Amino acid sequence: MNMKYNNYDDMPMFLSIKDVADTVGLSISRIYDIASTDKSFPCVVLGRRKVVPRDEFKSWIKASSKGF
Structure with missing residues (x-):
C-alpha cells in the first residue's frame, strides 16, 4: 500500500x-x-461522486473502534 498522506493534517x-x-x-x-x-x-453524494468528509471520517473511526 502506497500512502499519499503522511498524517491526518495532510x-x-x-x-x-x-x-x-x-x-x-x-x-x-x-x-x-x-x-x-x-x-x-459519513458519505456525501456530490453529483455522481461519493466523498467522505475528513473530520467525520475520523470521528466514525473512533466511534467504530470503541471496545477494541
Whole structure:
C-alpha cells in the first residue's frame, strides 16, 4: 500500500472512496458496501461522486473502534 498522506493534517477536506480504502486497508468495493449499508458511515453524494468528509471520517473511526 502506497500512502499519499503522511498524517491526518495532510488529507484534503473530502476524501475519495479510494483514499478511504487505502487509509483503512480495505478494497474500494468494500468501502462502497459499507457506505451503502452502514447508516453511520459519513458519505456525501456530490453529483455522481461519493466523498467522505475528513473530520467525520475520523470521528466514525473512533466511534467504530470503541471496545477494541
